[in-house]
Amino acid sequence: MQDAAMSNNMAKIADARKAVEQLKLEVNIDRMMVSKAAEELMAFCEAHAKEDPLVTQVPSSENPFREKKLFCVIL
Amino acid sequence: KDDVIAAASAARARRSGRVGLATASRSTSDPHPAEMATHELHPNDTLTTLKMESENLKAKLEEERAKLHDVELHQVAEKIEALGQFVMKTRRTLKGHGNKVLCMDWCKDKRRIVSSSQDGKVIVWDAFTTNKEHAVTMPCTWVMACAYAPSGCAVACGGLDNKCSVYPLSLDKNENLAAKKKSVAMHTNYLSACSFTNSDMQILTSSGDGTCALWDVESGQLLQSFHGHGADVLCLDLAPSETGNTFVSGGCDKKANVWDMRSGQCIQSFETHESDINSVRYYPSGDAFASGSDDATCRLYDLRADREVAIYSKESIIFGASSVDFSLSGRLLFGGYNDYTINVWDVLKGNRVSILFGHENRVSTLRVSPDGTAFCSGSWDHTLRIWA
Numbered sequence: 001m002q003d004a005a006m007s008n009n010m011a012k013i014a015d016a017r018k019a020v021e022q023l024k025l026e027v028n029i030d031r032m033m034v035s036k037a038a039e040e041l042m043a044f045c046e047a048h049a050k051e052d053p054l055v056t057q058v059p060s061s062e063n064p065f066r067e068k069k070l071f072c073v074i075l
Numbered sequence: 076k077d078d079v080i081a082a083a084s085a086a087r088a089r090r091s092g093r094v095g096l097a098t099a100s101r102s103t104s105d106p107h108p109a110e111m112a113t114h115e116l117h118p119n120d121t122l123t124t125l126k127m128e129s130e131n132l133k134a135k136l137e138e139e140r141a142k143l144h145d146v147e148l149h150q151v152a153e154k155i156e157a158l159g160q161f162v163m164k165t166r167r168t169l170k171g172h173g174n175k176v177l178c179m180d181w182c183k184d185k186r187r188i189v190s191s192s193q194d195g196k197v198i199v200w201d202a203f204t205t206n207k208e209h210a211v212t213m214p215c216t217w218v219m220a221c222a223y224a225p226s227g228c229a230v231a232c233g234g235l236d237n238k239c240s241v242y243p244l245s246l247d248k249n250e251n252l253a254a255k256k257k258s259v260a261m262h263t264n265y266l267s268a269c270s271f272t273n274s275d276m277q278i279l280t281s282s283g284d285g286t287c288a289l290w291d292v293e294s295g296q297l298l299q300s301f302h303g304h305g306a307d308v309l310c311l312d313l314a315p316s317e318t319g320n321t322f323v324s325g326g327c328d329k330k331a332n333v334w335d336m337r338s339g340q341c342i343q344s345f346e347t348h349e350s351d352i353n354s355v356r357y358y359p360s361g362d363a364f365a366s367g368s369d370d371a372t373c374r375l376y377d378l379r380a381d382r383e384v385a386i387y388s389k390e391s392i393i394f395g396a397s398s399v400d401f402s403l404s405g406r407l408l409f410g411g412y413n414d415y416t417i418n419v420w421d422v423l424k425g426n427r428v429s430i431l432f433g434h435e436n437r438v439s440t441l442r443v444s445p446d447g448t449a450f451c452s453g454s455w456d457h458t459l460r461i462w463a
Contacts, residue, residue, distance in 0.1 A: 009122065013122055016122055016126060016129065019125075019129050022303070022341060025340075025342075026344060027136045029343065029381060031380060032377075032380050033143045033380065034144050034145055034146055034147075034377070034380045035146045036380075037363075037380040037384065038377075039151060040362065041148070041358065041360070041362065041363060041384075041423065044360045044362075044404070045405050045406045048405070051403060051447075052403040052407075053403070053447050053448045054403070054443075054447060054450075063448045063449070064203060065166040065203075065449045066166060
């Protein structure tokens with residue numbers, strides 16, 4: 001019985017140590033100000049807006065799903 | 076396969092209280108049983124001190140994150156133009172599944188789609204013509220995960236069978252696909268999501284057993300396992316290839332974790348959702364990711380600011396978001412919800428741009444096509460819809 005209790009404790013300690021090491025890693029990473037990160041997200045959107053067919057509407061003829069013509073399957 | 080079973084049972088052993096897995100980062104060794112006997116109070120003290128250290132570090136983490144919180148994303152976005160009028164309609168309806176559609180994925184050719192269902196069927200469709208090209212019946216029900224291989228020559232799927240299997244697609248329509256099936260991944264609980272990496276050679280999986288894993292398709296060997304979630308992992312997404320070897324996962328522990336694929340290490344962890352995270356998807360630049368949760372919100376997390384930077388929610392939205400994806404430029408976020416609707420959000424400004432009706436039951440899966448011209452949604456109403 002004592003063995004089971006001891007190894008149970010050892011496992012909990014091992015887990016707790018792992019949690020502490022993980023948190024230390026997470027605390028110590030390099031971070032960027034939200035203002036800067038936000039500017040970069042926006043810049044990406046702006047740079048790619050023209051290529052995004054759902055943001056910049058393209059003529060229906062260029063969107064294969066909007067085209068009205070029927071498709072023939074060549075057998 | 077032996078490695079797999081060993082890893083899986085080691086994970087289970089950990090949770091049941093037997094000796095834990097060693098991690099490379101620890102410099103001290105575990106107390107030796109002989110030492111334990113002579114310091115009876117020692118183990119409990121150590122546990123208490125470790126727990127306190129844990130709490131202190133968590134507080135420190137929040138402090139560090141708060142230092143950089145100088146502004147909100149939607150404030151920075153006030154200066155850009157609002158989006159134009161948004162019109163999207165159902166352009167195709169794919170009918171053929173006999174039960175709830177649970178998952179779908181696009182082929183890189185931008186027209187083929189693979190979908191999987193509760194009835195055990197996996198179907199490959201041509202979304203332009205709505206024709207079914209292939210169909211496979213899995214030996215289990217609830218096929219919760221499916222993915223198209225980058226080459227377009229195979230599909231992977233799995234669910235309640237706890238496995239991920241790969242089926243090469245044959246040009247011969249009469250060939251029995253099930254005959255060539257290859258079992259790749261083996262978990263100790265249901266498969267919730269799967270994705271090929273950059274090639275047909277490796278698959279990343281997430282499971283109800285609380286882990287994610289990377290597998291070699293050819294040999295079925297476990298290449299890396301990812302431990303850290305405290306409950307079922309429900310979703311995963313690989314970072315766009317330009318940004319390196321990481322992926323994000325979301326789980327029933329309300330956490331979204333970012334992982335290094337090579338080391339198995341969890342790099343960043345975010346816990347702001349109030350319920351299960353059903354879906355995670357990287358922003359196209361790889362610098363952020365979105366999540367959808369049972370708490371009825373979608374959120375955006377910036378990886379370099381290391382924090383949540385936007386919440387997409389409305390008082391009128393009370394049902395969980397099951398699936399999210401970005402438009403090509405990252406400006407729009409599409410969310411499929413359990414109230415049968417699809418909400419379209421302006422990612423930068425934070426407001427809802429549109430609400431799409433059509434499905435007659437929960438939307439369970441949603442993906443934008445590879446060229447961004449459309450998106451596909453799958454539902455418990457047995458159908459898939461293509462919107463453009």
